[in-house]
Amino acid sequence: METVKMTDEQLVRDCVAGNKVAQRTFYDKFASKMMGVCLRYAGSRDEAQDVLQDGFIKIFNKLPDFENKGSLEGWVRRIMVNTALDQYRKNKKFLSDVDDVGFMLEKKDFIVETMNADDLLKTIQSIPEGYRVVFNLFAIEGYSHKEIADRLGVTESTSKSQFSRARKLLRDILEKNNIVEKSER
Numbered sequence: 001m002e003t004v005k006m007t008d009e010q011l012v013r014d015c016v017a018g019n020k021v022a023q024r025t026f027y028d029k030f031a032s033k034m035m036g037v038c039l040r041y042a043g044s045r046d047e048a049q050d051v052l053q054d055g056f057i058k059i060f061n062k063l064p065d066f067e068n069k070g071s072l073e074g075w076v077r078r079i080m081v082n083t084a085l086d087q088y089r090k091n092k093k094f095l096s097d098v099d100d101v102g103f104m105l106e107k108k109d110f111i112v113e114t115m116n117a118d119d120l121l122k123t124i125q126s127i128p129e130g131y132r133v134v135f136n137l138f139a140i141e142g143y144s145h146k147e148i149a150d151r152l153g154v155t156e157s158t159s160k161s162q163f164s165r166a167r168k169l170l171r172d173i174l175e176k177n178n179i180v181e182k183s184e185r
Contacts, residue, residue, distance in 0.1 A: 008072040012026075012072065015060065027056060030073065033073070034080045037077060040124060040125075041088065041132070041133060042087075042125075043129065047087075051083055051084045054086075054087065055080040055083035058083055059076055059079050081137075085133070085152070089152075123173055123174065126173065127166055130162055131163075132166065133152070133162075134159055134163050134166060135162075135167070137151070138159070138163050145159040145163070146159075
């Protein structure tokens with residue numbers, strides 16, 4: 001059986017029309033990438049699977065609203081990130097404003113090219129949730145600290161503080177495991 005490559009527009013239209021094959025194709029197209037997004041926010045694979053499932057339920061419910069403006073993958077990713085944040089807020093009391101102090105970010109950025117993706121993901125998952133959420137939103141998703149503060153209901157300086165502390169903790173973990181050289185402090 002020959003498969004025909006559908007455009008995103010056709011795929012969305014067929015999914016909205018209730019075509020089960022198109023819905024499965026849609027899921028297969030985005031599930032593995034979105035699982036990667038979910039894993040960055042979740043504390044475990046099981047939690048990430050729950051977020052992924054909830055996210056796809058939201059996506060299929062909102063698919064009739066997709067206007068084919070911009071990237072379908074970007075739209076799917078935004079819903080998945082928002083679902084992960086909703087899950088986080090639902091399960092945890094969020095960051096306290098005890099950290100409401102603007103810390104200077106380290107001047108020296110670090111990039112770990114020698115780590116494989118699974119090790120890097122495990123390292124990120126090992127840091128406290130509040131740090132992890134802010135780190136993911138800022139460093140990976142590209143949100144500004146103001147946007148993060150608005151989304152999470154914290155102050156901008158709390159976002160900056162959490163990010164700074166996440167970076168320090170990640171650096172300490174990477175140094176401890178001899179993945180990066182010890183910095184001069």
